[in-house]
Amino acid sequence: MEKVRISKLMSERGLCSRREADDYIARGWVRVDGQVVSELGARALPSQTITLERAAQARQVARVTILLHKPVGYVSGQAEDGHAPAATLIRRETQWRQGRGGPAFEPAHLRGLAPAGRLDIDSTGLLVLTQNGAIARQLIGEDSSIDKEYLVRVQGRLTAEGLALLNHGLSLDGRALKPARVAWQNQDQLRFVLREGRKRQIRRMCELVGLKVVGLKRVRIGRVMLGELPQGQWRYLRPDERFA
Secondary structure, eight states, X not given: OOOEEHXXXXXXXXXXXXXXXXXXXXXXXEEETTEEXXXXXXXXXXXXXXXXXXXXXXXXHHSOEEEEEEOTTOBSSSOBTTBOBGGGGOSGGGBOOGGGOSOOOOGGGGTTOEEXXXXXXXXXXXXXXXXXXXXXXXXXXXXXXXXXXXXXXXXSOOOHHHHHHHHTTOEETTEEOOOOEEEEEETTEEEEEESOOOTTHHHHHHHHTTOEEEEEEEEEETTEEOTTOOTTOEEEOOTTOOOO
């Protein structure tokens, strides 16, 4: 059996990101089968046990995850074509603290904060930004099984065959889509539940069955709901909340 970089194994197991793994290894916070590893680039067998010291675990706990209700007109990541990144909305005055609960905003929480997934510029709803590589991998890693729920207002006529295709049978860019759960929410709105996130996937799926999307809102990621979070505001993920 061939040895693999420890940082790669840690990322694959959801312990942290590769960058975080290198930092923890350099600090002597990683053990392989109980032995401290401090050499960057060190390798281990996939069958070996990797654990984090308490200092690394505490640092992970301290890293925040933010839930933002993204409005139309903001991009998920870096600025594009003059449109501001959604992260610019993370400010003290836009924090939603229902009942004044939860921690107060700290500027340090903006360092290393990155979106865990995309939401199109013309879509609204729940966007997750996190400092925690393990959470990012959980949501957008290749083997992620976290589903995402959307409410989609459409125009056009949808046949029973078209609805069946939305659930399973469509392809984008020459690749078959994973099965989805799509049903009518009301007379002009569909409810989509997906376990993948191709670029503009829902809009392109709808086009393939003769529908035009006129409004798209993400309302859930895994077990975390958008809920009453107002558009343009944000809050911290609570300690009792889990995506899976």
